[in-house]
Amino acid sequence: MSASLTHVTVLLEEAIEALAVKADGVYIDGTFGRGGHSRLLLSKLGPAGRLLAFDRDPQAIAAASQINDPRFTLFHAPFAEMGDVVRAAGYSAVDGVLLDVGVSSPQLDEAERGFSFRFDAPLDMRMDTSRGETAAEWLDRASEREITEVIRDYGEERFAFQIAKKVVAARRERRIATTGEFAALVREAVRTREPGQDAATRSFQALRIHINQELEQLALALPAAMGLLVPGGRLAVISFHSLEDRIVKRFMKAEANPDDLPKNLPLTAAQLPQPRLRIVGKPVKASAAEVAANPRSRSAVMRVAEKLAA
Structure with missing residues (x-):
């Protein structure tokens, strides 16, 4: 693999530790990428353990062919579909779910993918290049209002x-x-430009998020993961910008504190909704050493929660 296509896995050890891996457990890596988390997770599993991985990117699917392990299964599908896909594969529940949300380094570093303004290349931006509308096609048909809303809401521009x-x-x-x-x-x-940031940064982020429906996919994936987890199972989510992290934070908080209702409602304790998640620890960020080695890890935030018994 060339240097330009190298992907450095963010919060590698921390993420796998957060899952509290059981040797005979069943786990989901919702974002295979180049397999950093998956390979470490597999090393923690015994012969009866299973790892089910997802990715939308055909190049990630090709990279996964290097893993020849009967405990490993990869699905070419978005992680939002994990509930249906995993059940169709014969699994009713899993012991942990890991989501490393956002774009990967190879996607950013390959000019022809069109994710980065560092190269002059076709304006594609699709994570799954086998289907869907490119960014160029969308810009060609979208109204002025639609373009404004996407860049404003997803790029905070x-x-x-x-x-x-x-x-x-x-x-x-x-x-x-x-x-x-x-x-x-x-x-x-x-x-006006922010010091140290290219003026195009926010707009490229916004267009990428919209084309890939990243926030909608995340909002669907969280309850899907929740529905698959066994009591005691862990959900770990790594996000890279505030829009993603806000969705994760709100979801976990709502599931951990479902009785956050207006006061003076005529409800008994037994009638109040019960928490379904326990938030585990504080948000985890990359260490100074990791940021020095991989500057893209600077914005990473991992939140972890554990499913409670019904």
Whole structure:
């Protein structure tokens, strides 16, 4: 594997430790990527243990072919579908679920994937290149309002409206087909830049999240994982930006404190909803040593919860 395609797994040891792996357990790695978490998890399992991995990226699926282990099964599917897929494979419950959310280093570092403005390449951005609409196709048909909302909501970009106007005006002349063309339009529209950050950063993030429905997938995956976990099973989620982390935090908090209801309701203790999760420890961040070795780990936050008995 070339240096440009190397993927350094974030919070590797911490994530597997958080799952409290049982040798004969069944586990889900919802984001196989290049298999860093999966390989370490497999090393903790005994002969009866099982690992079920998911990924949308055909290149990740190809990378997984290097793992020749009867305890390992990989599904080419989004992790939001884990409930149906795992049950169809004959498993009614699992002992742990790990989600490492977001884009992987190989996706960012391969120019032709169109995730990064560091290269001038086709504006694709699909995690699953075998299906769906590319970012260029969406920009070509979306309304000014839709573009504004996506860049504002998913990129938290102050100049979303100005960027959308630039895009709509530019595409009257010709289709915006490359990362370089889109980045140039964004830079023209953004009036002030944050120190150390390219003006196109937020818009590229927003477009990627929208094209891959990343937040919707995460919002579906969390209850799906919850439905599969056995009592005592662990859910560990690594996120890389505030929008993802907010969804995870709210989900875990709601499941751990379901009786957070208005006061003075005429309910007895027995009638109050019971917690289904116990939050385990505080959010975990990459160590200074890991950030120094892999700067992309700087924004990583892992939250862990354990399913309670019904």
